[in-house]
Structures are given as C-alpha cells and as structure tokens.
Amino acid sequence: MFDESKCKRCGECFVRCHYVEYDQDRAVKEMEALIAGEPTEIVSLCATCIACNTYCPQDAHPFDLILQRQEETKAVQSPKGLALAQEWRDSPSEIVRGEPGRPVISLCVVDPLIPRMFEGRVYQGMTFLKGGDYFCHVGYCHMGLQSPIEPGVRQLVENLARVGTEEIVFFHDECFAAVKSVAPAYGINVPFRPVHIITYLRDYVRDHREEVRRLDLRAAYQQPCSSRYSMEKDPILDELFELIGVERVARKYDRQEALCCDAPLVGFGQRERAIESSARNIEDAKAHGAELMVFLCPMCTLRLRRPAREAGLRPIHLSNLVRLALGEQLPPETT
Numbered sequence: 001m002f003d004e005s006k007c008k009r010c011g012e013c014f015v016r017c018h019y020v021e022y023d024q025d026r027a028v029k030e031m032e033a034l035i036a037g038e039p040t041e042i043v044s045l046c047a048t049c050i051a052c053n054t055y056c057p058q059d060a061h062p063f064d065l066i067l068q069r070q071e072e073t074k075a076v077q078s079p080k081g082l083a084l085a086q087e088w089r090d091s092p093s094e095i096v097r098g099e100p101g102r103p104v105i106s107l108c109v110v111d112p113l114i115p116r117m118f119e120g121r122v123y124q125g126m127t128f129l130k131g132g133d134y135f136c137h138v139g140y141c142h143m144g145l146q147s148p149i150e151p152g153v154r155q156l157v158e159n160l161a162r163v164g165t166e167e168i169v170f171f172h173d174e175c176f177a178a179v180k181s182v183a184p185a186y187g188i189n190v191p192f193r194p195v196h197i198i199t200y201l202r203d204y205v206r207d208h209r210e211e212v213r214r215l216d217l218r219a220a221y222q223q224p225c226s227s228r229y230s231m232e233k234d235p236i237l238d239e240l241f242e243l244i245g246v247e248r249v250a251r252k253y254d255r256q257e258a259l260c261c262d263a264p265l266v267g268f269g270q271r272e273r274a275i276e277s278s279a280r281n282i283e284d285a286k287a288h289g290a291e292l293m294v295f296l297c298p299m300c301t302l303r304l305r306r307p308a309r310e311a312g313l314r315p316i317h318l319s320n321l322v323r324l325a326l327g328e329q330l331p332p333e334t335t
C-alpha cells in the first residue's frame, strides 16, 4: 500500500521508470498529481512492472498508488485478461497426493500452460495442489485492478492452510509474493512456511551435485515482475545458475532494471509499446552474448518465447533448464 507519509516527492520512482522518459520536474509533478487524485499521464503509460516500488528510496510503494488510481479512473482496462482470470478462478481444483515425507507444491493454475513441466526426478513423489482454489489473485495488478487482491489472497491462504502442512513450495512467483509479502502487508496470518521454487531447485541441485552435468551456457534471465516483492531470493538464483554451469549474463535489463514481459501492455491494447519494449529486452540479451532466454513465469514464457526464438535465443523455463542439467531428456512439448 502507498504510504503518503513516507513520500518525499523526489520523483526518483518515475525518473528511473523504463516506460516513460520523465525528467525530475515532470516526475515530481506526476507524483503530486497522483497523490492529489488529479488526472495524470502515468496511470495510462504504466506497464505495471512494479519496479518503482523497489526504486523508491523511502519504501513508499508508488506503484500501489498508480494501481489504485488505475482502478478509480479505469485509465487502463484488460477485458481479455479479466475473462481469463475469471476462468482460472473457476477452474476445478485438485490435490494429487504424493509420497509421505515429500514436499507439497502449489502450482496455482499454471499446470496446463507448459505441458509435462512437472515430470522428472525433481518433482517425483511431491503432493501437487492445483486449480482455482490455489489461484493467487496478485496478477490483477497487471489488469489495472487492486480491489480483488486482498480478498483473493485471504481466500488463497485459507485454502492452503486447510492442506495442513508446515511448508509449501510455490512454483509460481506471484503465488510466493502473495503469501510471503502481500498477505503480511494486509495483516493476513500465514500458518505455513512458503518456499520459493528457486530455493527448492537450488537445494535439490546442491543435494544431488554428483548427478549434475554442467551446461556451460550463457543465459539472459527474464525476471518476473512479481519478483520485486522478494528480491532477497536473487542470490539464491545466482547460486543455482552457478551450480548447473549457466552464466547469467550481466545485461542492462535484469535485476532492479528488469523489463516486464509486456503481456499487460498487450492486455491494455498498447500492442505497439509492448512490441517495442520486448524488442529492446531481447536485443539487450543478444548484445550481452546470451544463448538462452530463461523464464520463471509461465506467462512471460508464452509472451516472449517466439520473439526470443526468432532472435536466435533458445527459450527455456528455469525448471526445465535444471532438468537438462540433471541429464534428463525433455519431452518436445516442454520446449
């Protein structure tokens, strides 16, 4: 939530934004108008990448104010995104019981998006939670809506708590953000320990070092926007890449400076801006010598895999990259 008492009206948040070209004066004016509830350009141009929440030196959460104004003004709307979200919320839920002692993993609704993703040794014997009961609702922030997030996260935490386990691995970065950061911000108690898929994969690889074949590849990482809620896991990702012999190229649009996959802009009907932004993202990856484009979010994968491939980069999900390093043959559907 935006904290007006922390905001110094310095404009840093929008000066650093990769989706507008504001000097400090303009950035300060936009912020003052946003706070006053006056019309602003930024509510329409914001790509909902969440980056300014991490740029703000005062931790005032400016993106949360933009989102509030987007909902109030209907400056951006995503009818297809909303229809898809409704479909996901209504999708049937299932608990696929695994072996006692093996971890529980929540797949949200991403299971059908990349077929045969959860095969292989890494996932063997796990208990899978999937379907609408485990939909995290944080993605509404990419559709110009704030109001469904709090009740949705509350329901998600209740549904997960009913599973009755002490620890849950989250495959979807947004789900981890929901339980690790968003729920506490709304005062929602989370009665289990959330583990990010990156941490789970790092631990698995560390415990099975003798099975790893270092890949000796250079990769550009497409950081999901929701990772802004939990940047503390970034060193764990670096360690995972190192363990499997993949160099994460030090490109411009990574870590704090990462670009969105631009699916939200497409949803807002701003296709030209999305194409331009994706092109500079992929050019940046190429210019820094990447051979692969590695994804964590399935939506980023679906949005960028074709332009990445057309630019000569092999698109691959992080989980499948780990499976490759463990010597597994990937089914053609996963690539």
Ligand code: SF4
Pocket: 006, 007, 008, 009, 010, 011, 012, 013, 014, 031, 055, 056, 057, 058, 059, 060, 061, 062
């Ligand atoms: S939200 Fe943060 S970065 Fe933006 S104007 Fe306020 S204090 Fe500055």
Ligand code: SF4
Pocket: 013, 014, 016, 017, 018, 019, 020, 042, 045, 046, 047, 048, 049, 050, 051, 052, 053, 063, 066
């Ligand atoms: S969320 Fe991203 S696109 Fe929107 S204003 Fe902040 S930095 Fe810019």
